[in-house]
Amino acid sequence: MKNMVELPGGTFRMGSDRFYPEERPVREVTVEGFHVDRHPVTVAEFRRFVKATGHVTWAEKAPVADDYPGADPEDLVPGSLVFRKSSGPVDLRDFRNWWSWTPGADWRHPEGPDSNVGGREQHPVTHVACSDAAAYAAWAGKSLPTEAEWEYASRGGLDGATFTWGEEFAPKGRMMANTWQGEFPWQNLLLDRYEGTSPVETYPPNGYGLFDMAGNVWEWTADDFARQGSHMCCAPSRQEDGEAFPRKVIKGGSHLCAPNYCLRYRPAARQGETVDSTTCHVGFRCVIR
Numbered sequence: 292m293k294n295m296v297e298l299p300g301g302t303f304r305m306g307s308d309r310f311y312p313e314e315r316p317v318r319e320v321t322v323e324g325f326h327v328d329r330h331p332v333t334v335a336e337f338r339r340f341v342k343a344t345g346h347v348t349w350a351e352k353a354p355v356a357d358d359y360p361g362a363d364p365e366d367l368v369p370g371s372l373v374f375r376k377s378s379g380p381v382d383l384r385d386f387r388n389w390w391s392w393t394p395g396a397d398w399r400h401p402e403g404p405d406s407n408v409g410g411r412e413q414h415p416v417t418h419v420a421c422s423d424a425a426a427y428a429a430w431a432g433k434s435l436p437t438e439a440e441w442e443y444a445s446r447g448g449l450d451g452a453t454f455t456w457g458e459e460f461a462p463k464g465r466m467m468a469n470t471w472q473g474e475f476p477w478q479n480l481l482l483d484r485y486e487g488t489s490p491v492e493t494y495p496p497n498g499y500g501l502f503d504m505a506g507n508v509w510e511w512t513a514d515d516f517a518r519q520g521s522h523m524c525c526a527p528s529r530q531e532d533g534e535a536f537p538r539k540v541i542k543g544g545s546h547l548c549a550p551n552y553c554l555r556y557r558p559a560a561r562q563g564e565t566v567d568s569t570t571c572h573v574g575f576r577c578v579i580r
């Protein structure tokens with residue numbers, strides 16, 4: 292399989308007791324063998340899918356008013372959530388301080404209508420809803436991974452390690468993933484050289500030869516997320532209460548994950564993203580069982 296890695300089945304310790312409540316408890320989980328994409332689906336790969344199928348992504352369609360009761364009609368236009376760095380420290384409890392609903396933002400226009408993906412063909416595709424990821428997977432003859440498959444793959448054979456590469460964040464000073472260094476959401480020290488997404492395979496692979504299993508973009512999985520009252524830091528929704536859409540588990544953390552706010556560029560980390568959410572820091576990869 293081109294650009295895929297075959298993993299044997301196995302039993303591993305899933306989850307972590309050392310970080311956030313939604314990752315607990317650590318438990319033994321067994322997965323069957325499967326193939327997994329070597330890196331997240333890129334802009335170039337997604338473009339081939341759109342050209343072949345004419346697929347129109349969720350973010351390119353106007354939201355249906357019935358799905359968003361109380362929404363300002365002016366907001367019911369195609370668009371997506373774009374990250375905007377703040378000019379200084381802000382209240383970290385309110386994601387509106389850095390997430391901006393942006394009409395015209397979509398996978399071809401990641402920062403809004405005046406932006407494009409020129410030069411970013413090898414970056415992970417973003418602004419894709421769960422249904423867009425599933426449509427791509429079906430077209431490619433693949434599937435979205437379960438959370439267990441994703442975490443098993445991301446651990447790269449390291450039992451219970453904090454990161455996909457071991458215990459130390461930057462061994463010998465080497466950056467191992469595209470995360471956020473500095474004080475989120477205003478100070479990005481760029482020790483890893485990238486403020487937004489980065490080309491896939493920029494950082495070293497994990498023990499299974501898989502790239503970008505931590506940082507860069509969160510990745511959709513096929514699993515439902517049971518809301519446990521945990522704080523949804525990385526997964527803003529256009530509506531918080533009485534959500535019209537279920538949440539799916541996303542994994543891997545992103546270029547927006549910073550230790551002062553969201554230390555989630557780890558295999559055990561997980562968030563629940565409403566399936567209609569599209570943002571500049573969520574993408575996906577596929578598996579074949």
Ligand SMILES: [Ca+2]
Pocket residue numbers: 469470471472481483484485486487546
């Ligand atoms: Ca970065």
